[in-house]
Amino acid sequence: MTDADIIVVGAGPAGSCAAIAAARSGKRVVLIERGPFPGSKNMYGGVIYPRILDELIPQWFETAPIQRWVIRRSTMVLSDTGALNIDYRSNAWGQAPYNGATAYRPDFDNWLAQQAVAAGADLICSTTVTGLLRDDQGRVCGVSTDRPDGDLTASVVIACDGVNSFLAKQAGLYPNANADNYTLGVKETLSLSKHIIDERFGVRDNQGVDIEILGGTSGVNGGGFIYTNLDTIAVGVVLKLSKLSAQKKRPEDIIAELKRHPAIAPLVEGGEVVEYSAHLIPEAGLEMMPKMVADGLLIAGDAAALCLAAGIWLEGVNFAMASGMYAGQSASAAIDASNVSAASLKSYTNRLNETFVLQDHKKLRKIPHLVLSDRVQHRYPAFVTGVVERMFRVDNPTPKPGVRRIVREERKKAGIKLSELVRDALTGLKGFG
Amino acid sequence: MTIAVCIKWVNYSGPVESDTPDERFAGFSFADQAALEWALRIAEKSADEVLVLTAGPVGAEAVLRDALSRGAxxxxxxxxxxxSDSSVIARSLVGAMSQARMVWCGDYSNDRGSGSVPSFIAAELNIDQALGLVALELPENANASFTAVRRLDGGRREQLLIxxxxxxxxxxxxxxxxRASLKNTMSASKQEIQVITATGDRVETPALRPYRxxxxxxxxxxxxxxxxxxKHITDTSSSKGHGETVHAEPSVAATLILESLRKWGYLP
Known part of the structure; x- marks a missing residue:
């Protein structure tokens, strides 16, 4: 008899949701976390879209440790001195059933893991899984850990060990790991009083703001962000790993430069850095996803590169939670059927294909590369802000130029060919449309 | 017999004081950890059981489970x-450690308390105390006496025979x-922890007054x-009326000195 029915590696959103789903189906579940508590290793600073939790934890928003409910979403395009801001506000997002939220992941992950414990899973912290155990036929049958006497056997292992998953690599599911597929997320958490944050961002109570930024990354392909917590703000950049390395720039310098931008400085002024952190992000979407199923093994969350970086949609936690939940359900069903082969566990990928998890990624498969392309990164911000600058500038007594003329001249000034503009527009329309 | 280990659960939130301490950062000190390890090593050589005790709310059970996973x-x-007063906590601990032949404690806790609980425990049990040990040499035979080195003020050391x-x-x-084994870690999470409600009585210690x-x-x-x-008080050149030089045999001189001291009020 095995030590457990299902071992879940990593108590992040994917792991905890996998453990909840599996434990609720009556399985013996062990949830292993390398940190001293779930979320302790996390540096996340984004917006969580927890709608998928409706299925798993009804009325989750009554107990989840949320900082602010995001009621304003802004997309900002930065040139060297200018900024175009597209801002949408909906107070309805600040009421149940809510839309997105900011949260401290050490709190959120811990809360989610406690839901798994309440469902019957055993949570083992401060334990690092060092490898996969295999039976005589080469099927995964457990994990080894860094603890003495640390081997643990199970019918199914669900690897939710995050980006750069060692378990998925060890299982041979990541044949072509490529640094171009990853970005480095770097974040500063700045302490500001709640009153100041409310005033600067035009919100009240626990209303929050999400600002995504194109440009402002010192010439390194990527983007920036600002998120409001109750009495801190997260400001940071996401940088294409290969470009950051090639340009030999320091991420902390890039954040400092972003914070000095005339459009950003008034928002972050006076903020004291209380935390600095960095983390890899699997950003290439469908193109980098590994095979997610093997005999006795499932991969979920960031480990499976289930992160959507599609410009206006930047989501990861919801994909992690959904994939974890489906992995837990599929593993339980396979154990009930006494068949944990890859063929039996394929119900997991079927479920991903049927739902938003892979359908969104398929639909937007070309968008991550478009967003991180040199043209979108370096030429379009100057082009867009140049157009808007001239549209709103009043040069009396010179007559106002026509918009078409402005667009044509600014496009040429930015070095964008018409054919390139059309091609990118079509790619965007195909993805977003 | 039982070897008791008292560990102090401290809800430590780091250098920044917080109004709402977070139990995720709670734990016990390296000194308490060392106490537990010594107790486990002695128990391995004998048939003693290791009983680990702590005081605090339900959240404190996390450190007990940690200790259980490591072999308690x-x-x-x-x-x-x-x-509560340290003496009250000490009496409560003693009430739960019947037949303990040895009590191990850390020299300090994570909140750097008074460090007085071990002394109160010794007073309550009426047994010897060896506090602030910096080195120990355990014998092969767990029941044999062993030596320990104790830190004294001024960098001095005292060697004790326990x-x-x-x-x-x-x-x-x-x-x-x-480090706890994986199996022990898993079983410790389900192991029963006995909960005793404190009596609240203080430990009676002999009345002591500072030297005066x-x-x-x-x-x-x-x-x-x-x-x-x-001028009479402050003028060092003038005679105060005290002081007399005598030349006499030591025994006579000592008698004269004592008489003068009594006369001047220095002796009764």
Whole structure:
């Protein structure tokens, strides 16, 4: 008899949701976390879209440790001195059933893991899984850990060990790991009083703001962000790993430069850095996803590169939670059927294909590369802000130029060919449309 | 027999004080960890059971489960207000450690408390105490006496022979606590923890007063005016009337000195 029915590696959103789903189906579940508590290793600073939790934890928003409910979403395009801001506000997002939220992941992950414990899973912290155990036929049958006497056997292992998953690599599911597929997320958490944050961002109570930024990354392909917590703000950049390395720039310098931008400085002024952190992000979407199923093994969350970086949609936690939940359900069903082969566990990928998890990624498969392309990164911000600058500038007594003329001249000034503009527009329309 | 280990659960939130301490950062000190390790090593050589105790709310059970996962046999939580007097906590701990032949404590806790609980435990049990140990040499035979080195003020050391029941407190540098096995970690999460509600009685200790020397009678200064009297007190060149040089045998001289001291009020 095995030590457990299902071992879940990593108590992040994917792991905890996998453990909840599996434990609720009556399985013996062990949830292993390398940190001293779930979320302790996390540096996340984004917006969580927890709608998928409706299925798993009804009325989750009554107990989840949320900082602010995001009621304003802004997309900002930065040139060297200018900024175009597209801002949408909906107070309805600040009421149940809510839309997105900011949260401290050490709190959120811990809360989610406690839901798994309440469902019957055993949570083992401060334990690092060092490898996969295999039976005589080469099927995964457990994990080894860094603890003495640390081997643990199970019918199914669900690897939710995050980006750069060692378990998925060890299982041979990541044949072509490529640094171009990853970005480095770097974040500063700045302490500001709640009153100041409310005033600067035009919100009240626990209303929050999400600002995504194109440009402002010192010439390194990527983007920036600002998120409001109750009495801190997260400001940071996401940088294409290969470009950051090639340009030999320091991420902390890039954040400092972003914070000095005339459009950003008034928002972050006076903020004291209380935390600095960095983390890899699997950003290439469908193109980098590994095979997610093997005999006795499932991969979920960031480990499976289930992160959507599609410009206006930047989501990861919801994909992690959904994939974890489906992995837990599929593993339980396979154990009930006494068949944990890859063929039996394929119900997991079927479920991903049927739902938003892979359908969104398929639909937007070309968008991550478009967003991180040199043209979108370096030429379009100057082009867009140049157009808007001239549209709103009043040069009396010179007559106002026509918009078409402005667009044509600014496009040429930015070095964008018409054919390139059309091609990118079509790619965007195909993805977003 | 039982070897008791008292560990202090401290809800430590780091250098920044917080109004809402977070139990995720709670734990026990390296000194307490060393105490647990020494107890486990002695128990491995004997048939003793290791009983680990802590005082505090339900959240404190996390450190007990940690201790169980590392090899302790039994755990007791004293349900008591942690702001209670150290003597009250000590008496509560003693009440839960019947037949303990040895009590191990850390020399300090994570909140750097008074460090007085081990002494109160020793007083309550009426056994010896060896506190602030910086080195130990355990014998092959777990029941044999062993030597320990104790830190004294001024960098001095005291070597002690521990031969009977005693309360020992150790520094964290003496030994490193073992890592728990995976199986023990899993089973510890389900192991029963006994909960005892504290009695709240203080430990009675002998009444002690700080040392205070007897008052010395000082004669009033001589002089008709204030200036003269001040001069009498402060003028070192003038004679105060005290002091006399005598040439005599030592025994006679000693008698004269004692008589003078009595006369001047320095002796009764």
């Amino acid at each position: 046999h039994r755990a007791v939580r004293i349900d008591i207000d942690l702001t 031969s009977g029941p005693a309360v020992l407190s150790v520094e964290g540098s003496t030994i490193r606590l073992r 020397p007897r008052p010395r009678v000082t004669l009033a200064p001589i002089g008709l005016t204030a200036l003269e009297r001040v």
